Amino acid sequence: MGNSSNKMLSSDWDLNKTIGVITISIISGFIYYLAKQVSIKLLVFTHSVFSTISSIVTMIFQFDPAYSIMITSVYLPYHTYYLRDEPYGTRDKWSTYIHHFLGFAFGVTELFLRKNEMAYLCIQANEASNIFLQWYRWKKTNISGLCFAIAFFITRVPWDTFYVIPFYLPYTSLYIKIFFVPFYTIQYIWLYKTFKKVHQLFFKKKETNEKEKLK
Secondary structure (H helix, E strand, O other): HHHHHHHHOOOOHHHHHHHHHHHHHHHHHHHHHHHHOOOHHHHHHHHHHHHHHHHHHHHHHHHHHHHHHHHHHHHHHHHHHHHHHOOOOHHHHHHHHHHHHHHHHHHHHHHHHHOOOHHHHHHHHHHHHHHHHHHHHHHHHHHHHHHHHHHHHHHHHHHHHHHHHHHHHHOHHHHHEEEEHHHHHHHHHHHHHHHHHHHHHHHHHHHHHHHHHHH
């Protein structure tokens, strides 16, 4: 399944495609630059929307994946540079650094090898949950936090665990199989931390309110 899909999506490089990929890189980079001038949250939100739409449209209409891959490959080193401005803890920053490095290496490699593109597009669609993450960071409400947790769960468990891994991992190259181990280790750590945060927001608060009523 994964192998045949890749053959349908892949196409050889030519002058028009090279110009197209360079153009997409320049336009994406410029838009990311403008978004960062407003805030790093807008930068992440902009990429999340672009990445989600481009990956889904590419899979549905069988467009060449190089353009969608480039949208994320331009963003990852740019956002990594500005992570120093993010109010993350040291562990969260390092896990994000590793996550970005793996995603960038995977994407750039696929621009040339063209063997595992569907797997990359499926993983790229994970960015849908980041749209809700940025909403939570902006509003800091329980409902936005819950929506993010639900979106993160759907993209990492039903989508990744029960679709991407069983249907695409067996058809990928050895280096991608190696890539999947640290990449998904980080993903599941983030999933655990997300639901731990949701538990604190809803259940801990409820317990605190009940204790106050007893007083």
